[in-house]
Amino acid sequence: MKHKKVCRRMETALIVRSLKTEDAAALSSLLRAQSLTYMRFFTPFSFDQETMASLLATRRKDVFMGIYWQNELCGFFMLRGWDEGFDVPAYGVLIAEKCSGYSLAQLSIRMAKSICKLRGSSRLMLKVHTDNVAARILYEEAKFVRTGVDTNSGNLIYQFDFNKRPALS
Numbered sequence: 754m755k756h757k758k759v760c761r762r763m764e765t766a767l768i769v770r771s772l773k774t775e776d777a778a779a780l781s782s783l784l785r786a787q788s789l790t791y792m793r794f795f796t797p798f799s800f801d802q803e804t805m806a807s808l809l810a811t812r813r814k815d816v817f818m819g820i821y822w823q824n825e826l827c828g829f830f831m832l833r834g835w836d837e838g839f840d841v842p843a844y845g846v847l848i849a850e851k852c853s854g855y856s857l858a859q860l861s862i863r864m865a866k867s868i869c870k871l872r873g874s875s876r877l878m879l880k881v882h883t884d885n886v887a888a889r890i891l892y893e894e895a896k897f898v899r900t901g902v903d904t905n906s907g908n909l910i911y912q913f914d915f916n917k918r919p920a921l922s
Contacts, residue, residue: 766821768821769818769861772818772819772829774806774810776819777803777806779826780805780809780817780829781801781802783847784800787847787849797833812836813835814835814836815832815833815836815842816831816868817829817830820848820857820861827849828846828849828852828858828861829847830844830846830861830862830865831846832865834878840874842874842878843878843879843880844877845879858891866913874915875914875915875916876914877915878910878911878913879892879910879911880903880906880909881911895913897912898913898914899911
C-alpha cells in the first residue's frame, strides 16, 4: 500500500531532469505539437526526431533539461555553446502552450543560472526576436540586460552577468 501512495505522488510531481537520447521522440513530439503561431519565434533547430536524437547523443558539455508534469514532458530548456568552445552559454526555453502561465519558464531561468554558476560561467546569453514581447519582459524581469543585436537574425542579445549583482531595492 505504501508503494502505491509513492507512485501516485510521483504522477503529480514536477520533475526537471537531463534529457537523454531516448527522450528524442518525446521532445520532437512536444515541439511539433505546438501551434505555428506559438512557435513563430522559436527556431533553434529542426524539430524532427533524428535531429533531437543527434543533439542529445552528441552533446558533451551542453545542457538539455526536460520539465515534466504528471510524467508528461511539458517543456525544456537548454544551455548551448559549451560544446563549440564558447565560455558563455546560450539559453533557450520552450514551454508547451498548454503549460504556459505556470512560471515554468521562470523556473528554467533560475535553474539555468544555477547550472552556470556551478560551472563557473561569468555570464549567460540569450537571443530573442524583437516582436517576442512576452519573452523580453520575462528576461528583463530576470535581470538580463540587452547588450546588442545579432546582425544575422536581427534578434536582440541579452546577457546576465554573474559578477554584477543588481542593487537591492
